[in-house]
Amino acid sequence: MNKSMSNLSSAKSFSATDSTNKSPTASTSGQALVKVSNLHKSYSPTIQVLKGLDLTMAAGERLVVIGPSGGGKSTLLRVMMGLEQIDSGSITFAGQPYITANDGKAKTKINLAVRQQIGMVFQHYTLFPHLTILQNLTLAPRKVRGESKASAEARGMALLTRFGLAAKAGAYPNQLSGGQKQRVAIARALMLDPKLMLFDEVTSALDPELVAEVEQVIMSLAEQGMPMMIVTHDMWFAKNIASRVVFCAGGVVVEEGPPDQIFNAPKHERTREFLDRVFHI
Amino acid sequence: MSYSFDFTGLEQGYDSLLEGLKVTVELTLAANLIGVTLGFVVALLVMSRISLIRTPVMLFIEFFRCTPAIIQIVWFFYCVPIMFDVYLDSVTMGVLALGLNLTAFNAEAYRAAIQSVPKEQHDAGIALGLSPFQRVIYIVLPHALRSALPVLITNGIGIFQQTALVAIVAIQDLMYQGKSLATTTYRPIETFTLIAVIYFAVSFPVAQLVQLIERRREVASR
Numbered sequence A: 001m002n003k004s005m006s007n008l009s010s011a012k013s014f015s016a017t018d019s020t021n022k023s024p025t026a027s028t029s030g031q032a033l034v035k036v037s038n039l040h041k042s043y044s045p046t047i048q049v050l051k052g053l054d055l056t057m058a059a060g061e062r063l064v065v066i067g068p069s070g071g072g073k074s075t076l077l078r079v080m081m082g083l084e085q086i087d088s089g090s091i092t093f094a095g096q097p098y099i100t101a102n103d104g105k106a107k108t109k110i111n112l113a114v115r116q117q118i119g120m121v122f123q124h125y126t127l128f129p130h131l132t133i134l135q136n137l138t139l140a141p142r143k144v145r146g147e148s149k150a151s152a153e154a155r156g157m158a159l160l161t162r163f164g165l166a167a168k169a170g171a172y173p174n175q176l177s178g179g180q181k182q183r184v185a186i187a188r189a190l191m192l193d194p195k196l197m198l199f200d201e202v203t204s205a206l207d208p209e210l211v212a213e214v215e216q217v218i219m220s221l222a223e224q225g226m227p228m229m230i231v232t233h234d235m236w237f238a239k240n241i242a243s244r245v246v247f248c249a250g251g252v253v254v255e256e257g258p259p260d261q262i263f264n265a266p267k268h269e270r271t272r273e274f275l276d277r278v279f280h281i
Numbered sequence B: 001m002s003y004s005f006d007f008t009g010l011e012q013g014y015d016s017l018l019e020g021l022k023v024t025v026e027l028t029l030a031a032n033l034i035g036v037t038l039g040f041v042v043a044l045l046v047m048s049r050i051s052l053i054r055t056p057v058m059l060f061i062e063f064f065r066c067t068p069a070i071i072q073i074v075w076f077f078y079c080v081p082i083m084f085d086v087y088l089d090s091v092t093m094g095v096l097a098l099g100l101n102l103t104a105f106n107a108e109a110y111r112a113a114i115q116s117v118p119k120e121q122h123d124a125g126i127a128l129g130l131s132p133f134q135r136v137i138y139i140v141l142p143h144a145l146r147s148a149l150p151v152l153i154t155n156g157i158g159i160f161q162q163t164a165l166v167a168i169v170a171i172q173d174l175m176y177q178g179k180s181l182a183t184t185t186y187r188p189i190e191t192f193t194l195i196a197v198i199y200f201a202v203s204f205p206v207a208q209l210v211q212l213i214e215r216r217r218e219v220a221s222r
């Protein structure tokens, strides 16, 4: 479907307007873009999900998170998006404090200015059903950033055109296929010029023949240097897009490394077991 | 049945009935304006996590749902001016009584609709940086309006009929005009039959609209 991703340029910046090469993380290049430290998260006293997870991601990296069901992959991404409270630990983004636990007392502290730099696409369709495709794209830029309607629509149309969805601008989400919906969801997130994209199994609700079109869009973002964290069960996709693979199980990172190493020569028994099961069904 | 209907003589009242219908429709629209907007706000308040907000609002809803509308109207006309020292014209009072009654019923419809907003929609709103208030306005409200619409319309028709109660406090609505026509013509049976037909003729098409919406939804969700 796509050319080998091994020669992806690693640190070119991405912008939704596709104009100049502004460098959002220039000041921190070489430094970690994301640093997750000793992250603990439970949904209730009996449901401990993340148990001291550590993870570092450099700017320009494409991290693919794999692991068994219930291992906490979605929870990790949701925490990173600022959707969940945490018990302890912290996350920094480009050197700034982003998410900080508050000793179980008050609420988790979330730096909203940082959150605005992160975009997320979910497994379930999350387009707003009462808005057209173009309105879905322009809502947040207009209301959150105060961008003018004309400017937001121009940028929205440019993105839709790039994704081959210009003809759908005036349609409503229920008139789209699953693959089209997910591509619109990606475009919607890109409208806010994110510095990091999170993808949580964005193709697993799709019919098999629609998976490729969505993965291709993510690939094209990768080619432009968009830093991303991807949770997927599609190992072929993982191999192709990852600059690094993280195997996450039992609420911690068990093993991480370049895709070659993780897929061909995993060090941990647990990783091997998981990959055996995934590849031999 | 030995009674033979005789509608002659009622023509003299057509103009006043039309005037009355106008008042009734105006009362209905005004009450619905209050009920549809305030109902949403009340639904949000009654879902508040803060019990100091939730409890009084809950009492408000239950008061209007658990007492007869006619008592609410009378109470508004005679008790509110004395207790709160506010004297408003009777139409305003009627609109307020009916509007608040409708608010209570609509709030319940909205509450169910708000609870049915999928969690994913909230998540997407947060991920896009929308503030809690913006999420309510741009995500929750459209969803709630849409999914509560059949109940809102049904409640709205209900209020159209309840407006007949304000005739007892001398608002010159359709019912009031009907009563005076019945007295002047000595034809109460014919007059009230005619009035019933008028109420029906207005309500029925709107009620059909609800069925149409529900049928279309059934088809869409198949």
Ligand SMILES: Nc1ncnc2c1ncn2[C@@H]1O[C@H](COP(=O)(O)OP(=O)(O)OP(=O)(O)O)[C@@H](O)[C@H]1O
Residues within 6 Å of the ligand: A043, A044, A047, A049, A067, A068, A069, A070, A071, A072, A073, A074, A075, A076
């Ligand atoms: N909102 C919630 N309330 C309670 N428990 C939850 C909630 N969300 C997730 N969990 C539990 O937390 C655990 C980890 O869930 P999570 O969704 O993070 O796993 P995952 O690695 O993404 O799994 P999958 O591959 O199936 O998507 C699971 O046991 C799940 O049941």
Ligand SMILES: [Mg+2]
Residues within 6 Å of the ligand: A073, A074, A075, A201
């Ligand atoms: Mg998951």
